[in-house]
Amino acid sequence: MSENVTPLLEMKDVKISFTSSTGVVEAVRGINMSIYPGQSVAIVGESGSGKSTAAMSILGLLPGTGKVTGGQILFNGEDITGLNDKEMQRYRGSEIGLVPQDPMSNLNPVWRVGTQVAESLRANNVVKGSDVGARVTELLEEAGLPDAARRGRQYPHEFSGGMRQRALIAIGLAARPKLLIADEPTSALDVTVQKRILDHLQSLTEELGTAVLFITHDLGLAAERAEHLVVMHRGRIVESGPSLQILRDPQHPYTRRLVKAAPSLASARIQSALAAGVESAELVAHGRERKTEEVIRAENLTKAFGENTAVDDVSFTLRKGTTLALVGESGSGKSTVANMVLNLLEPTSGRVLYQGTDLSTLGSRELFGMRRKMQVVFQNPYGSLDPMYSIYRCIEEPLALHGVGGRKDREKRVAELLDMVAMPRSAMRRFPNELSGGQRQRIAIARALALNPEVLVLDEAVSALDVLVQNQIIRLLAELQDELDLSYLFITHDLAVVRQMADDVVVMKQGAIVEQGTADQIFADPREEYTRDLITSVPGLNIDLGTGSNLGLTGDEGRGSGAV
Structure with a gap:
């Protein structure tokens, strides 16, 4: 990313805490991250690493007692850290869109799908009242739903998981935001459906010039879909950089463990080892000698x-x-x-x-x-x-x-x-x-x-x-x-x-x-x-990881921490 482009989003030393009955819990401990216009970035880490908390703070949607206790979140150069709910509404949807994780609990079961897309258009004053119906159909078509006009009149329970996810993408992109946050957008879906939806999301966001922030625990998916990876562990960024570079030569011990453990990447290494005629240590199946009983x-x-x-x-x-x-x-x-x-x-x-x-x-x-x-x-x-x-x-x-x-x-x-x-x-x-x-x-x-x-x-x-x-x-x-x-x-x-x-x-x-x-x-x-x-369709299975992947868990334990 060239130096003279201003970041669309900048997180500067952001700290986030939750207050519980036992005291204050620091969920995010001073992270620095930049996302540029049109760039795709993925935050990876396991449950509890702080990745979703960091993303939700951008929208001012921290759950429960969560609040930003330090640092700044700048969007298009404006500090949005301390804005109240009413002030944040100017950004939600129209500037920053969201595709949440679980389509079943994020679509209202008693509203028709089209009504829910229309609601996001009205909330952001994007389309004149008389044009809303036609625009809803266009958005559902754009999100890859066949027979969109009829589908818009149906309820969420009449949709498959993949179709519900597409409806959420239509809602997330309805107001043409500059940044789309996709929080584990396909984790509950079959790989083939997941691939179709992610391919579609990618072509849509590229066409619209939207920057995308993926939140995922799947390193294979992150590397395949994002140019830039940010690895979080226990509330801190331990490593960040171009996706392939991190996968081929992870610096931080935690990243090395993640790269070593991800089944899609392990499978990619097994495939290339077998293609080269070498037995892979990552292949745990052992029935190669043909047992017949x-x-x-x-x-x-x-x-x-x-x-x-x-x-x-x-x-x-x-x-x-x-x-x-x-x-x-x-x-x-x-x-x-x-x-x-x-x-x-x-x-x-x-x-x-x-x-x-x-x-x-x-x-x-x-x-x-x-x-x-x-x-x-x-x-x-x-x-x-x-x-x-x-x-x-x-x-x-x-x-x-x-x-x-x-x-x-x-x-x-x-x-x-x-x-x-x-x-x-x-x-x-x-x-x-x-x-x-x-x-x-x-x-x-x-x-x-x-x-x-x-x-x-x-x-x-x-x-x-x-x-x-x-x-x-x-x-x-x-x-x-x-x-x-x-x-x-x-x-x-x-x-x-x-x-x-x-x-x-x-x-x-x-x-x-x-x-x-x-x-x-x-x-x-x-x-x-x-x-x-x-x-x-297995995310990451076709990534060429090179031969010299640095996956030893010893070495300089301290390298590679830092920001984007």
Whole structure:
């Protein structure tokens, strides 16, 4: 960016604090950042790093007791730091737009979508009253919604997640702001939908000359979409600079950890290592030597709900001690297949064999015994642990239910399981709400392992986690698989994680299998266009990271901190 261009946004030594019952919490500790007209910048960091707080301070929308306690925020040379709510309204929408994170909670469910776009036009006095209807349709079309006039008359619940996100983009850009803040704009979406929306957002903002500030924990996405990266850790900027430069040669130890952990970047390195004929240490799947012993065989599984066929003639085999990934977009039928494998749903036709035994032939007593051999870890560790149970009771419950051992034996087993998932034994006395998301997922894994199962069904088990935590759980699952000879059925839409973890891959679309094979085959030479789309949509997977990525975690720990 040339020196004579004035920054559109400047944050100078900005400090932000929250007041809680225990005192003052410093969330942002003196950050400096500049964004120039038309530039795309991404702030990356894990949950709690202060990235969203920093972004919301620009709009004067800090939650709760949050307030800017030091420094200046300059927009177009004007200090907007101390403006009250009424004064900030001049900037919100018309000068600084926002695409918030969760489209479901950021669209009003009782208002039509078009009404909500119209509201943003009226609030910013952008269009004459009589022209609002036509302009709403134009904006929805511009955001990539087909049949925009009809869509504008619908309610948010009639839209898919991707369509709701497009509606939020239409609202964010309605008043043609000079800066658009996109806060995790696609985190809840399938990769293919995510790519289409981000491509569209990019062409729109380039056309309009809008500067974009992305807030994300996904380094691959950040590097692919922004020219400039700002890495935040514990309320401070630890490194900033051109995206590719940071990815290829991260200076700060925290950035190095992020670059090393991001599944999309790890997958990019695995792909280039395999292309060069080198075995990659980041590949945690180990079923390369072809194990042949079958543990689960699905034969011609079909599931119909009324007229709708959710799963259509699906067959695959899970080999003992390996990981089979069932991948596809939302609605592809993968979770329905998992529920039939777990015997929680009865197939309309077809069958599931467990080590040669047809599960449909078992009586209730035999099925109860079979439950010990197959356990499940769900996506959301917040929803799958009972908040009223202590951690001890959460893990002990399956043991008690199956009448395993006496009280002393169960206590010993819970302690062993906590060791196994690298959690301190003192965690027994705590409750789920006292643990982080990653810790809760470890507890969910410990509980699933309590009965010494042979198969774990992992339903999107790492998708709700930050990249560093995600990486720890992937490593933990790989170690447990080695140690206990576990077989994993891994349900996911995240192909970056699949590249690291899976030995075999089954690709599903609209209830049917479109392609299956080893992970190496599928990634090196996908036959179907749908599979190719899924792979090429993984953010960051196609970034050339160069060969000399500086990912050692030693060296000059202090380098690389600073501002843009």
